[in-house]
Amino acid sequence: MTRKEEIRSIALRLMKTHGFGGLTMRLLAKELGIEAASIYNHISSKDELLETVCFDLASKFESAVLEVNDIYFNAPEKLSMLVKQHIEILCADLNASTVFMHEWRYLKEEPRLDFVSKRNHYEQEIRKIIQLGIDEGHFNEVETKFAALTLLSALNSVVEWYKPTGTLTPLQVAQQLNQFVLTGLSKQKI
């Protein structure tokens, strides 16, 4: 791990607990065992730290949806594979994912607009999958916007409670979520 990666990794851990505003260069430096000014030998600004994590993850989600749409053809398959990939991306680096979820709004205007547009695109792709499921007769006739947002928030909440040291693997979490989203709580249809 290069020094730059080390800085990023510690910065993520601190951002997760203190938020982007609560991460100060002096605190970050302390954790690294160096002075604040020394950090600028490795990165160009504090904002860069946030931008990197947000756009790195955004591009992973983008790839996932592309792949799923390439490989699978019916909606239940597409959805379950996207859920799986989504959860795997989140769990691969929980610090990064948590920062991604909570701190993107502290991006500066230009990158923030870019970020939001990428996020909207991802939502749109999920809506398309749900609409496909309705057209196929596999899914109930829900409002796709409502369903996509509710689904996404259910998926994303994993970063709030998942513990890699626990018993569940990311794959098992994905399966539980998939089950929950498809069949709901109720035993009989109402």
Added chain:
Amino acid sequence: MTRKEEIRSIALRLMKTHGFGGLTMRLLAKELGIEAASIYNHISSKDELLETVCFDLASKFESAVLEVNDIYFNAPEKLSMLVKQHIEILCADLNASTVFMHEWRYLKEEPRLDFVSKRNHYEQEIRKIIQLGIDEGHFNEVETKFAALTLLSALNSVVEWYKPTGTLTPLQVAQQLNQFVLTGLSKQKI
């Protein structure tokens, strides 16, 4: 509306967009048309603003779950009424709800611990309702912790997208959420 309430209301709007750290007393004062120092004639500290909104809402959720448990006896009824009340509380003041969701972690240690314990209690009550539904034979045998957290995040995400100016009433949102959580996306059981 007293001056104090006016300050709270504007503070919430600003906290929603800028976060707790991004709300400065000088910005708040500017929006009020006064000087920063003048705010301290009405409130005792910036932290107080955050504490008030967090604990006001927490107590509303607490009342809701008490009421629901008092009035209804089977799990599907309890759950659907709690969903309804939860959404109504959220939609009654979206600025407050959004701040409640995002900014509670910037509470100082003592109130934060208190807050988290109240939140855990609410989660526990939801788990009990789900467990009751399983025991009654109404609900699938899900893991209650997982289900409660997933349910809650689906409910809470309403603050991210609900627009009071749109076509849906809070009650309709609650009904859609209830439907989604109970029956899921899939038409047939799998």
Added chain:
DNA sequence: TATACTAACTAACGTATGTTAGTTTAGCAA
């Protein structure tokens, strides 16, 4: 009219913030 309260003001304090400039130290390549 005299008093007290409300709500604003100005000025400042002490601290913290991101960042820059210039310098130093240690290890490696020529």
Added chain:
DNA sequence: TTGCTAAACTAACATACGTTAGTTAGTATA
């Protein structure tokens, strides 16, 4: 040995922050 580079350092700048102290103008009450 000399020179280069990576990575740290010290010192400082300009700005911003929450908050306090002391004061003032207007308004209601006695």
